[in-house]
Amino acid sequence: MANTATRLLNLIMLLQREPNTPASRLAEALDVSVRTVQRYITMLEEMGVPVYAERGSQGGYSLVRGYRMPPLVLSPEEAVAVSLGTSVISGLWGNLFRTTAQSAMSKIANVLPEEQLREVRWAQDSLLTRGLPRANPGVNEPSLEALYQASRRNQQLDIVYQGRGRAQAQTRRIDPYALIYSWGQQYCVAYCHLRGAMRSFRVDRILSLQLLESHFDKPADFDPSLYLSQDADDRPMTRVSLLFCAEYADLARDYACCWDTMETRDDGSLVVEYSTADLDMARCRVMSFAPKAQVLGPPELIEKIQQTAQAVLAQYPLPPEESADTSLTVNAAPPPTKVSRLNS
The missing domain is CATH 1.10.10.10 (Winged helix-like DNA-binding domain superfamily/Winged helix DNA-binding domain)
Known part of the structure; x- marks a missing residue:
């Protein structure tokens, strides 16, 4: 209020x-x-x-004509928002903005009245943000800085990129439109001249880059958020169904934001469903719930989990007396994977 x-x-x-x-x-x-x-x-x-x-x-x-407020007048709530924002930004983008975020907050604190400073100090001690994935420490900071400057100046780049699952790196010329942070990774959304289409490039997979003298014109209507969200329409989706027994129903409810639907059965068990475009990622998430949930479908996901579980048992074999009467039961479930174009 x-x-x-x-x-x-x-x-x-x-x-x-x-x-x-x-x-x-x-x-x-x-x-x-x-x-x-x-x-x-x-x-x-x-x-x-x-x-x-x-x-x-x-x-x-x-x-009265000509009167203007001082250059910086913040309410206590606005000062808190700025303080919390600079803290989050410096954590997500590493050295790219850490120094400037700290500098900006120092300048603001230097001119804030005591009332606003008290609010900022209280917020820093009492309103904490935790659980955000830490920015990938393997990112080359000079490369991230070069991408940032190229995007600001509409400057083309030649990059050597090691794509996921590719044996050899490729040289690509790109027009860097935007930088994106998602789940601990930084990405560059760019027009790729090799593919003749938009692509997303994980910054830590850019082995080297070279700033070029040539420039590009970014489409005025380009919206990176829209580009990323449209991927849901471009990729086939698979429906995943999971069963949490009554003992672990509260676990499913703890992740209610992750499910498209939740159905409570008469025995107290809970069936949840969601859609995913990446069964490999779903397999990884599902295994994190084992054995507190059972995958009801699709069969392809169950098969992937069985193969993974068998590979794990091969690495950690049971003693002969235990393995003789132990059967492999696959019953796990992940939170759904958010569909994204950030897969390169």
């Missing part, structure tokens, strides 16, 4: 953007009464902010 200080700041910005605004419209924008707006106007005048009123049916409140 906005406090008085926040509403006063918002009122000043409203008056800067829209001079001669009636009290009724200001009250609606601030979600307060007209009487409260009039009280705020009096408070601003007492603070030295030059507000005047135009009389008549077309009249309203305005700031």
Whole structure:
């Protein structure tokens, strides 16, 4: 809920953007009464902010021409948001933004009033973000910096890229449109001249790169978020069904955000379903739940899990007396894999 200080700041910005605004419209924008707006106007005048009123049916409140707020005026909530944002950014992008994020926060803290500083200190101690995948430490920082600069300047690159599952690296010329962070990995979304189409390149698989003198024009309507989300329509999806027995139903509910559907059976067990485009990734996630859930389908996923489980047992064989009466049971389930174009 906005406090008085926040509403006063918002009122000043409203008056800067829209001079001669009636009290009724200001009250609606601030979600307060007209009487409260009039009280705020009096408070601003007492603070030295030059507000005047135009009389008549077309009249309203305005700031004296030429008045501007100081270059940096943040509410306590805004200061907290900036502080938390710089902390997350420095963690996700490593050295690319760590120093600048810390520098920006130092500059902001240097001009913040004590009230905002108290809020920032409280937030840093009390509003923590954990569980985000750490940025891949294998990323070459100079390469990431070069990609960032090339994307900013619309500058073409020649890269030597080691694609997943390929025996040999390839040289490709790319137009770097955007950089993406996803689940601990940084990617470059670029137009690939070798393929004649958009591709995503994992930064840690770029073995070397060279900035070129040539430049490119990025389409004005290119939207990296839309490009990534459209992949769901381009790849075949497979429906995965998992059974959690009653003892582990709460585990399934803990991951409710991961399932498309959840059905509770009379015996307390839970059947969940979701769609995936990558059964290999689904296999990895499923194995993390073993043996607390059973894969009901599809058969191809069950077969992949059986093969993996047998390979694991081959590495860690049971003693003869235990293996004689032990059968391999595959019953595991993963959270669903979010479909993404970030697969290169």
